[in-house]
Amino acid sequence: xxxxxxxxxxxxxxxxxxxxxxxxxxxxxxxxxxxxxxxxxxxxxxxxxxxxxxxxxxxxxxxxxxxxxxxxxxxxxxxxxxxxxxxxxxxxxxxxxxxxxxxxxxxxxxxxxxxxxxxxxxxxxxxxxxxxxxxxxxxxxxxxxxxxxxxxxxxxxxxxxxxxxxxxxxxxxxxxxxxxxxxxxxxxxxxxxxxxxxxxxxxxxxxxxxx
Amino acid sequence: xxxxxxxxxxxxxxxxxxxxxxxxxxxxxxxxxxxxxxxxxxxxxxxxxxxxxxxxxxxxxxxxxxxxxxxxxxxxxxxxxxxxxxxxxxxxxxxxxxxxxxxxxxxxxxxxxxxxxxxxxxxxxxxxxxxxxxxxxxxxxxxxxxxxxxxxxxxxxxxxxxxxxxxxxxxxxxxxxxxxxxxxxxxxxxxxxxxxxxxxxxxxxxxxxxx
DNA sequence: TCGATTATGGAAGTGACTACCATATGACTG
DNA sequence: CAGTCATATGGTAGTCACTTCCATAATCGA
Numbered sequence: 001x002x003x004x005x006x007x008x009x010x011x012x013x014x015x016x017x018x019x020x021x022x023x024x025x026x027x028x029x030x031x032x033x034x035x036x037x038x039x040x041x042x043x044x045x046x047x048x049x050x051x052x053x054x055x056x057x058x059x060x061x062x063x064x065x066x067x068x069x070x071x072x073x074x075x076x077x078x079x080x081x082x083x084x085x086x087x088x089x090x091x092x093x094x095x096x097x098x099x100x101x102x103x104x105x106x107x108x109x110x111x112x113x114x115x116x117x118x119x120x121x122x123x124x125x126x127x128x129x130x131x132x133x134x135x136x137x138x139x140x141x142x143x144x145x146x147x148x149x150x151x152x153x154x155x156x157x158x159x160x161x162x163x164x165x166x167x168x169x170x171x172x173x174x175x176x177x178x179x180x181x182x183x184x185x186x187x188x189x190x191x192x193x194x195x196x197x198x199x200x201x202x203x204x205x206x207x208x209x210x211x
Numbered sequence: 212x213x214x215x216x217x218x219x220x221x222x223x224x225x226x227x228x229x230x231x232x233x234x235x236x237x238x239x240x241x242x243x244x245x246x247x248x249x250x251x252x253x254x255x256x257x258x259x260x261x262x263x264x265x266x267x268x269x270x271x272x273x274x275x276x277x278x279x280x281x282x283x284x285x286x287x288x289x290x291x292x293x294x295x296x297x298x299x300x301x302x303x304x305x306x307x308x309x310x311x312x313x314x315x316x317x318x319x320x321x322x323x324x325x326x327x328x329x330x331x332x333x334x335x336x337x338x339x340x341x342x343x344x345x346x347x348x349x350x351x352x353x354x355x356x357x358x359x360x361x362x363x364x365x366x367x368x369x370x371x372x373x374x375x376x377x378x379x380x381x382x383x384x385x386x387x388x389x390x391x392x393x394x395x396x397x398x399x400x401x402x403x404x405x406x407x408x409x410x411x412x413x414x415x416x417x418x419x420x421x422x
Numbered sequence: 423t424c425g426a427t428t429a430t431g432g433a434a435g436t437g438a439c440t441a442c443c444a445t446a447t448g449a450c451t452g
Numbered sequence: 453c454a455g456t457c458a459t460a461t462g463g464t465a466g467t468c469a470c471t472t473c474c475a476t477a478a479t480c481g482a
Binding site: 004007008011042043044045046049 | 461
């Protein structure tokens with residue numbers, strides 16, 4: 001490991017940290033790339049060599065969490081479908097829970113800047129696609145279309161659970177048992193259907209029953 | 212209804228059509244906004260008055276389909292949760308099936324242009340949020356957090372089914388029964404779990420059973 | 423027909439991002 | 453240690469999406 005890679009990692013980290021700092025302080029939209037480059041004491045063209053877009057400065061952390069979980073799953077021995085998905089979900093949640101402030105910051109920026117939300121969603125989409133691919137590799141069936149369909153639906157369910165749990169977690173700053181919610185949501189995978197609250201919505205008393 | 216609104220609708224349609232044409236012919240990334248404006252014989256600033264971003268030129272159609280379904284659902288009498296979701300899903304699929312070429316074009320552009328994919332996902336996210344909101348309004352329960360959680364998970368499931376079915380539909384140009392797939396996927400909402408193909412993935416013979 | 427409202431087009435500017443090139447810096451060889 | 457090579461950096465110039473603002477033209481109400 002040479003001095004070069006060490007320095008590279010250092011500047012990369014420096015840029016990302018300065019960017020995060022400026023984004024939190026002044027907002028994503030009110031921070032220019034030039035300002036970030038100046039704060040990190042590098043030229044703008046150097047910054048672009050490390051981070052292809054402004055959004056990656058914010059979202060690389062999420063990308064690592066999601067793609068890391070898929071990569072980990074690829075190395076795991078075959079297991080039951082629901083169990084495998086559950087493991088992936090827990091892996092992602094573990095990773096995100098490791099630095100909650102960053103997760104919150106990402107969600108805040110996504111809330112107030114369309115392009116951040118958009119790229120975050122694109123990231124989640126890629127996670128879904130790669131997970132689908134891996135599930136297909138692990139599955140077998142007579143009809144490849146049905147296999148692909150099942151895999152995509154499963155990966156989507158995992159994605160849905162992650163998004164929902166993380167969303168609830170971000171909205172309720174403290175005193176929320178993320179794991180309990182996640183466990184509840186997993187019922188979706190195991191055939192329990194949507195876990196309903198105590199009082200379920202039924203047809204209203206005075207309402208015509210719709211078609 | 213005055214002449215003004217009529218003309219407005221006409222230029223709007225004209226711009227969108229010319230844009231679609233150019234995008235299909237030269238690709239999204241290789242078409243500039245100025246070219247579109249020139250083709251529609253309007254000034255660029257007029258174009259931006261109708262369409263805030265280049266992406267909306269492509270995605271407005273999808274937005275209308277999704278948001279229209281939610282708006283429709285808002286006007287419906289209360290029904291069972293799974294039935295309601297199923298109705299919304301079918302509504303969206305109906306709308307998309309009405310012009311398949313446009314759906315395919317959108318997916319193609321999303322495949323080759325990141326920002327289109329990103330904004331498409333952002334749109335789907337908004338659909339999910341609005342559907343969640345409406346579900347919350349229709350639900351009751353002792354714990355508002357659990358209610359919100361259930362609603363978000365349900366809306367996410369609906370979104371998942373739509374995305375999966377449409378994705379399969381786009382990938383397999385012809386001879387695919389979209390409705391059969393959709394019906395199959397609905398089992399997820401009714402508590403049937405993930406519908407599995409004939410041969411389900413099990414633990415491999417030579418694999419260690421790992422945690 | 424006249425005044426008010428609104429749509430349009432153009433100009434000028436900002437900022438993200440790209441392509442390119444000259445230079446500086448760490449890495450390897452004799 | 454000197455020389456050379458690979459790579460990292462910084463700067464310049466340019467493209468393009470998008471914004472703001474203003475002058476003008478088209479429509480509408482009276």
